Amino acid sequence: MIILGLDPGLGCTGWGVIAADGNRLSHVANGQVRTDSKAALPARLLELSRRLGEVLAEHRPDSAAVEEVFVNANPQSTLKLGQARGVVLLAAAAIGIEVGEYAARLVKKAVVGRGGADKVQVHAMVQRLLPGVTIAGADAADALAVAITHAHHLASARILQPRSP
Template identity: 70%
Template sequence: MKILGLDPGLGTTGWGLIEANGNRLSHIANGQIKTDTAAPLPRRLCALADQLEALIADHAPAGAAVEEVFVNKNAQSTLKLGQARGVILMCAARAGIDVGEYAPALVKKAVVGTGGAEKPQVHAMVSRLLPGAKIAGADAADALAVAITHAHHLATHRALKR
């Protein structure tokens, strides 16, 4: 099953695509969707949607997972992150993809073993879990971590159903 992991952001949205066959995970692709910081908010959201829809059309994932919003000290930043996340959820829903949503601490715990892990620890573990993957930055590493978390949760859910 192809799973698209997404780490939402208005300026940069990380994405990572993995293949999950039972407990075996393999890297397909990863990258970053960037928007023009000088453009008005509606244009940036539209650019995010356009690029994400193209990504989904190119790779046809069967599932997707998105990191949940955490509250920043800056309320404006939190609102913009929420709007970007809304665009991501809408694009996945329009493509008919079911989306898992995971808190950042849960993703860190699933991949690193502790919910308080730092970004470099997440990046290192993603590199170990997906050997040979050339990761396009911290946002892409976080997105791959979200995809890995979703794969693990789906595998657990299937096992419990049996």
Template identity: 70%
Template sequence: MRILGLDPSLSCTGWGVIEKDGSRLRHVANGQVKTDARAPLAARLAQLADAVAAVAAAHCPDQAAVEEVFVNDNAQSTLKLAQARGACLAALGQAGLAVSEYAPRLVKKSLVGTGAADKAQVQAMLRVLLPGATIAGADAADALAVAITHCAFAR
């Protein structure tokens, strides 16, 4: 099974593709989609949707997994994150992929054992689970973590 994981953000969306064969995981690819903060919102969302569609077309995943919205004190930031997730979900839907969503705390708990894990702990566990993988950045690492979480919870 090939899984595309996404960590949506308007500024930098991380993506990661892994394959699961029985209990084995294999890194396929990962990267980040960055948008220009000076561009109009609609253009940034379109760029994000196009990039996610291109990743799906290039790597032909069987399923997709997306991190849920992390609600914070800044309502504007939460709204922009939700809009970025919407663009990602629309692109995945147009690609015909089944999409599962996971809370950030569940992703951390499934990889590290605690929902309060920090990014360094998640990245350390990724090095164990996906040895030899070169990770494009923190957002790509989070996306790979979402994909691995999906392996643990997908039916």
């Protein structure tokens, strides 16, 4: 199964693609979509949508996972993050794939073992779980962590699913 993890942001959205075969995970690709901070909001959202469409078309994931919005101290930043997250959700839903949503604390706990882990710890654990990976940046590391979390949740759900007689 190919899983796309997404860490939404208006300035920079991280993405990471992994392959999951049971409990075995392998890195496929990762990167970041940056938008021009000087451009108008609609143009930035359109650029984000276009570039995510390219990632989706190239990697053709079976499933996607997105980090949930957290509330910033700055309401404007929270609104912009919410708008970018909407574009991310729409891009995945538009191609008809399942989209899982995970709180940042849950992702950190799933990958690092501690919900209060910092970005450096997440980055280090992603590198350990996906040996040999070159990570494009902090947002890409977070996106790979979201994909790993989704892979583990999907595997657990399959195990717990009752079998038909």
